[in-house]
Amino acid sequence: MNFFNRILIILVVFSFYQCKNQDKAKQKSTTFQKQQNKKPIVKKAWDSLNRNNTEAFFNEYSKKNKESIVLIKTEFGNIKLRLFEDVPIHKANFIFLTKIKYFDTTVFYRIAKNFVIQGGNSDEMYTQKQRRKYGNYLLKPEFRVHRTHKYGALAAAREWEENPNKLSSPFEFYIVHSKKGAHHLDNEDTVFGEVISGFDTMDKISKVKVGIDEWPLEDIKMKIEVLE
Numbered sequence: 001m002n003f004f005n006r007i008l009i010i011l012v013v014f015s016f017y018q019c020k021n022q023d024k025a026k027q028k029s030t031t032f033q034k035q036q037n038k039k040p041i042v043k044k045a046w047d048s049l050n051r052n053n054t055e056a057f058f059n060e061y062s063k064k065n066k067e068s069i070v071l072i073k074t075e076f077g078n079i080k081l082r083l084f085e086d087v088p089i090h091k092a093n094f095i096f097l098t099k100i101k102y103f104d105t106t107v108f109y110r111i112a113k114n115f116v117i118q119g120g121n122s123d124e125m126y127t128q129k130q131r132r133k134y135g136n137y138l139l140k141p142e143f144r145v146h147r148t149h150k151y152g153a154l155a156a157a158r159e160w161e162e163n164p165n166k167l168s169s170p171f172e173f174y175i176v177h178s179k180k181g182a183h184h185l186d187n188e189d190t191v192f193g194e195v196i197s198g199f200d201t202m203d204k205i206s207k208v209k210v211g212i213d214e215w216p217l218e219d220i221k222m223k224i225e226v227l228e
Contacts, residue, residue, distance in 0.1 A: 049096075072222050076201050076220070079195055089140065094193070111215075113206060121171060141166045150194075153181070153193075154173060
């Protein structure tokens with residue numbers, strides 16, 4: 001092999017390695033750039049409602065969802081409710097469930113004459129799916145001395161057995177229909193709103209035929225919407 005051929009081979013080899021090194025440098029640069037472009041995902045407590053972040057979720061939710069007037073629609077007429085500002089977690093919870101249309105597949109399932117009309121549950125698959133989706137969370141009680149079980153009071157239902165902390169069901173509620181109120185339930189169930197119109201609708205609902213378990217013989221379906 002002559003001198004010039006050797007020089008040519010050396011130049012080709014040198015060029016090959018130089019290109020290879022440049023490609024590696026580009027790959028490293030691109031990888032580094034991609035890593036720089038990746039922003040860390042900061043998971044906040046209110047990103048997704050579950051049993052462990054209930055209070056944090058609704059505290060944050062209430063900042064952007066300040067409505068307090070809702071309307072229950074039934075075949076018997078409408079019931080307009082005011083939710084109390086000083087019971088913030090229960091209020092935010094009710095607004096949240098209304099906005100995701102949870103209540104729109106539920107019914108008034110308990111009609112206790114001259115006592116309460118109770119709703120917020122049903123056998124519908126969507127209803128049960130929504131409850132499971134959020135882990136069947138519960139709400140801490142928010143008792144207020146001046147929020148009593150008067151006629152037209154809106155309160156959260158709860159389990160009475162094995163529930164020493166009086167945790168509320170977020171899904172089920174009742175409205176006091178007794179003109180005398182239901183004051184034996186003060187400091188037992190959280191009152192978080194009141195009826196402001198539609199008392200005649202309550203009267204009509206209270207007169208439906210029920211079974212021995214106080215469940216209406218025919219479903220009383222409802223839809224709830226946020227007004228203001």
